[in-house]
Amino acid sequence: MATVQQIAQSLQESSRSVGSGEFSGHAPIELDRLSHDYGSRLALDGLSFDVRPAEIFGLLGPNGSGKTTLFRILSTLMVPTGGQAHIAGFDVATEPNRVRQQTGIVFQATSLDVKLTVAENLMHQGHLYGLRGAQLQTRAKDVLARVGLADRARDLVETLSGGQKRRVELAKGLIHSPSVLLLDEPSTGLDPGARIDLWNYLRILRDEQGVTVLVTTHLMEEAEHCDRLAILNAGKLVALGSPTELKAEIGGDIVQFETRSPEDAKTLAAGITQRFAVQPSVVGNAVRVEREHGHRFLTEVVEAFPGAIESVSVAKPSLEDVFIQRTGHRFWLEKNEEKS
Amino acid sequence: MATVTVPTRVPTNAVSKSTATTSLWTPAYSLWRRELVRFYRQKARVVGVIASPLLFWLVLGAGFSKTFQTQGPNGGVASHYVGYFFPGAIVMIVLFTAIFSMMSLIQDRNEGFLLSVLAAPISRSAIVLGKVLGGATLAAIQGWVFLVFCPLAGVHVGPFGILYSMSIIALASFALTALGFIIAWPMDSTQAFHAVINLVLIPLWLLSGSVFPASGASGWMKTLMLLNPLTYGVDALRNGLFPAQITTFSPEINLIVTLGFCAVVFIGSWAVVNRRTNKPAA
Numbered sequence: 001m002a003t004v005q006q007i008a009q010s011l012q013e014s015s016r017s018v019g020s021g022e023f024s025g026h027a028p029i030e031l032d033r034l035s036h037d038y039g040s041r042l043a044l045d046g047l048s049f050d051v052r053p054a055e056i057f058g059l060l061g062p063n064g065s066g067k068t069t070l071f072r073i074l075s076t077l078m079v080p081t082g083g084q085a086h087i088a089g090f091d092v093a094t095e096p097n098r099v100r101q102q103t104g105i106v107f108q109a110t111s112l113d114v115k116l117t118v119a120e121n122l123m124h125q126g127h128l129y130g131l132r133g134a135q136l137q138t139r140a141k142d143v144l145a146r147v148g149l150a151d152r153a154r155d156l157v158e159t160l161s162g163g164q165k166r167r168v169e170l171a172k173g174l175i176h177s178p179s180v181l182l183l184d185e186p187s188t189g190l191d192p193g194a195r196i197d198l199w200n201y202l203r204i205l206r207d208e209q210g211v212t213v214l215v216t217t218h219l220m221e222e223a224e225h226c227d228r229l230a231i232l233n234a235g236k237l238v239a240l241g242s243p244t245e246l247k248a249e250i251g252g253d254i255v256q257f258e259t260r261s262p263e264d265a266k267t268l269a270a271g272i273t274q275r276f277a278v279q280p281s282v283v284g285n286a287v288r289v290e291r292e293h294g295h296r297f298l299t300e301v302v303e304a305f306p307g308a309i310e311s312v313s314v315a316k317p318s319l320e321d322v323f324i325q326r327t328g329h330r331f332w333l334e335k336n337e338e339k340s
Numbered sequence: 341m342a343t344v345t346v347p348t349r350v351p352t353n354a355v356s357k358s359t360a361t362t363s364l365w366t367p368a369y370s371l372w373r374r375e376l377v378r379f380y381r382q383k384a385r386v387v388g389v390i391a392s393p394l395l396f397w398l399v400l401g402a403g404f405s406k407t408f409q410t411q412g413p414n415g416g417v418a419s420h421y422v423g424y425f426f427p428g429a430i431v432m433i434v435l436f437t438a439i440f441s442m443m444s445l446i447q448d449r450n451e452g453f454l455l456s457v458l459a460a461p462i463s464r465s466a467i468v469l470g471k472v473l474g475g476a477t478l479a480a481i482q483g484w485v486f487l488v489f490c491p492l493a494g495v496h497v498g499p500f501g502i503l504y505s506m507s508i509i510a511l512a513s514f515a516l517t518a519l520g521f522i523i524a525w526p527m528d529s530t531q532a533f534h535a536v537i538n539l540v541l542i543p544l545w546l547l548s549g550s551v552f553p554a555s556g557a558s559g560w561m562k563t564l565m566l567l568n569p570l571t572y573g574v575d576a577l578r579n580g581l582f583p584a585q586i587t588t589f590s591p592e593i594n595l596i597v598t599l600g601f602c603a604v605v606f607i608g609s610w611a612v613v614n615r616r617t618n619k620p621a622a
Binding site: 076097098110114124125129 | 363371374378381451453455456458461462
C-alpha cells in the first residue's frame with residue numbers, strides 16, 4: 001500500500017495542493033443558519049447552503065437583499081451576529097486568518113494604489129499574503145500574463161483604463177493562489193467586451209485550476225453565466241439551483257398581458273381564472289401566466305377578452321420570472337413598495 | 341493492483357501550509373515602503389520637505405531677531421531667543437509632518453485600499469507598524485533636514501549631540517505619527533481630521549516648552565505643560581543640542597517619558613485597530 005500513498009503524495013506535491021485536497025470533507029463555502037442583524041434591521045435571515053468545489057456560484061439579488069452583507073462576512077471583514085459560515089472548513093468568525101489565506105477577494109470598489117505601478121501593487125499584495133522574493137516575482141508575472149497585462153507591469157495604475165484596473169484587481173486577488181475566489185459585482189464599470197473577457201477568465205480558473213468562484217450580482221444576464229445560483233430576497237434564500245433548473249421549474253412559457261391599470265389587471269386575472277382554470281399572477285399592470293404552448297394560449301385569451309389587453313408577450317422563463325414566482329414581486333422595487 | 345482515484349480536477353493553486361501563519365515583518369515592511377514610494381512619486385511633497393523649513397526659518401527667524409533687537413538693550417536677547425526657539429521649531433515641523441502623514445490612512449480607507457489590507461491574513465499590528473513607521477520616517481527626515489540650520493541658530497554641537505538629537509527626533513516622530521494614527525483610524529473624512537488636529541495640535545505644541553519654558557509658566561499652565569508628554573521630547577532635544585545647558589528636567593527623565601509616550605500611543609493604535617466587530621470594517 002506504500003505505493004498508493006507515494007502516488008497520492010506525489011500528486012499532492014506536484015500540484016502544490018493542500019486546498020480542497022486536504023479539506024475534502026468540506027465544501028469550499030458552507031453557510032449554516034447564517035444571520036446578521038445591523039441592530040435596526042435583519043440583513044441576513046438564517047441562510048443555509050453549500051457551494052461545491054470548482055463551480056462558479058452566483059449570489060443574485062436586488063439591492064438590499066443581503067448580498068453585500070454576506071460578502072462582508074465571507075471576506076472576514078465583519079463578524080456575523082448569528083449562525084456560522086465556513087470557507088475550506090475554517091470558521092470566518094473565529095479563524096479569519098485561515099480563511100483569508102484560502103480566499104482571494106475582488107472588491108466592487110477599486111482597492112489599488114494608483115500611485116504605485118501595476119507590479120508594485122501585486123508585490124505589495126503578495127507581501128500581505130506571506131509571499132516574498134523570487135517566488136513572488138514569478139507569481140506576479142504569471143498572474144499578470146494571465147489577465148493579459150504583462151506589458152503594463154511598469155506603468156502607474158493611474159494610467160490604466162477602467163477595464164485594465166479591474167483586471168489588475170483580479171490579478172491581485174489571485175496572487176496567493178487561493179482555492180476560493182470571491183468577487184463583488186465584478187462587472188461594475190466594464191464594457192461588454194471586458195465583461196466577456198472576465199467571464200472567460202473565471203471559467204479558465206474553474207476548469208484548469210479548480211478554483212471555486214463566488215460572484216455577487218444584481219444583473220440577470222450575468223447570473224445566467226453561473227453554474228449554480230442562490231437567489232436572495234430581503235435576507236432570505238428564495239431559490240437555489242442552476243439557472244436551467246430554476247427556469248425549468250416554472251414549466252412552459254411565460255405569457256404576459258399588459259393592461260391599463262392594476263385594477264384592470266385584477267379583473268382580467270379573475271376572468272382568466274374562471275375561463276381557463278389557471279392561476280395567473282398580477283404584477284403591477286400586468287397579468288402573468290405560466291403555460292405550455294404559450295402562443296396558443298395567448299391567442300385564446302386575446303380573443304376571449306377583446307379590448308382589455310394593451311399588449312402581450314410570450315417568452316421562455318427568465319431568472320426574473322423565477323424571482324417573481326418565488327417572491328411575488330418584481331426584481332426591482334422602489335423602497336416604499338418593498339414592505340408589501 | 342491498487343487503484344488510485346484521482347480527482348478529475350486537482351487544484352494546482354492552493355497555498356502551501358507554511359505561508360498560512362500570520363507574519364508581521366514582511367507586510368509591515370511592504371506598507372512602510374509604500375509610504376516612501378508614494379512620497380517621492382508626489383514631487384510637491386518632496387519639494388515641501390526641503391522648502392518649508394527654509395521658508396519657515398527665513399520668515400520667523402528674521403522676524404524674531406528684529407523684534408527682539410528693538411526690545412533688548414544690547415541685542416543679546418534676540419540671539420538667545422532664536423537659540424531657545426530652535427528645538428521648538430524642529431518639534432513643530434515634526435509634529436505637523438507626522439500627524440498629517442496619517443491623513444493617508446483616511447485616504448486609504450476611502451479609496452478602498454485599506455479594505456484589501458484588512459482582508460489579508462496579517463496581524464493588525466503589521467498595519468500599525470507599517471503605517472506608523474512609514475509616516476514616522478518621513479517626519480524624522482523632515483526634522484533631520486532642519487538640523488542643517490544649527491549653525492544659523494547659534495547651535496554648535498558635536499557628533500554625539502547630533503546623533504542624540506536625531507534619535508530624539510525619530511522617537512518624537514514615531515510617537516506623534518502613532519497619535520495621528522489613533523485620531524485618523526475611526527475617521528472617514530479628511531475635513532473632520534483637520535478640525536480635530538487643529539484642536540489638539542496647536543495646544544500640544546504651544547504647551548510643550550517650545551515657545552516658553554515650563555519653569556517660567558505659572559499655575560494651571562505649568563500643570564498642563566508638565567502633563568504634556570511632548571514637553572519632555574522638546575526638553576530631550578535641548579539636551580542633545582545644548583549639552584552644556586541645564587534643562588527643566590533631567591536628560592534621563594526626558595528620555596524615559598519620551599520612550600513611554602512612544603509605547604503608550606503605539607499600544608493605543610494597536611488597540612483601535614484590533615477590534616473585530618459586527619459592524620462593517622471599512
